[in-house]
Amino acid sequence: MMKLIPVLICSCILLTAPLLTIANEKKEPPRQQAQSQNRAISKEAATQLAQQRYPGRVLKVNAEQRQYKVRVMQADGRVVNVVVDGQNGRVKREE
Missing domain, CATH: 3.10.450 (Nuclear Transport Factor 2; Chain: A,)
Structure with a gap:
């Protein structure tokens, strides 16, 4: 049972890492969009x-x-x- 705990912790970290990356990518476009809203001219x-x-x-x-x-x-x-x-x-x- 003690050997299983570190394996579960590592598995959780590996499974959530891609989700964190996706969440960070989704946060950036609104900032870029806000900057482009300040300009009507390209x-x-x-x-x-x-x-x-x-x-x-x-x-x-x-x-x-x-x-x-x-x-x-x-x-x-x-x-x-x-x-x-x-x-x-x-x-x-x-x-």
């Missing part, structure tokens, strides 16, 4: 809007809470930092 759309206003090669796009920061290198070599509002798509140059 990252790709923000990139296109920035390029339309400031033509050039997009170097980097950072998604922040309610906006995107897009770095664009123009044809003359100047780098422009652009902020795209994630709600309405308004584009402005960052000073």
